[in-house]
Amino acid sequence: MIELDDLDRGILRALALDGRLGAGELGRRLGLSQPAAWRRVKRLQEAGVLAGQRLVVDRAALGFGVTVFLGVKLATKGRVSLEDFERAVTAIPEVQVVQHVLGLFDYRLRVVARDIADFERVLRRRILTLPGVGQVEANVLLTEERRPGPIG
Structure with a gap:
């Protein structure tokens, strides 16, 4: 360090x-x-403290006005189902972030859509059909404040 x-x-x-x-x-x-x-x-x-640069894209300016955080609990657990789910979910372009988490849900996804109807389409046709998906909980993002986080 x-x-x-x-x-x-x-x-x-x-x-x-x-x-x-x-x-x-x-x-x-x-x-x-x-x-x-x-x-x-x-x-x-x-030293690895600065690890690259990122471009921040204004999703609303590109027509993606809705961001939804999904908690996904897999119906079946095991190494095969985790890998199958991860492989399939990362292939969905509207899924921006996939986080394997500990807690009530197994995964937390950040999904962008043009509007609520578009999100419903992505949810029904793409996410709910993924291998191993059991319970899903959606939270629609209302506002977001970016902070740089703690700096030693």
Whole structure:
């Protein structure tokens, strides 16, 4: 585990809000030279603290106005049913995230759809027909606030 100082945490906070910031801008914001900011970012990357960059797509702008979190409990459990379910669910384009979880449900899915009718179609024709699906619980996302999370 890498030791983080206040400047490292400042870099992580700034990049969590805008991952496109260059070393020059990071340096100006944190009182560092461009080369010093670049070296710190490079050190964080090499230590695995910064693991890639992501593009955030505005789903509503693309016509996907509904996001639903599904809890899925498998009717039959066992290694074969887990692998079959995972293989089948990851092939559905509307399923954005598949999480194998511990608790009441076996999986948590993030599903996007154009509207509720489109979600119902995806649920009935694609998700409920997957191998091993037993109980399903849907929670429709109303609002979402993004936070960078804890930074050491």
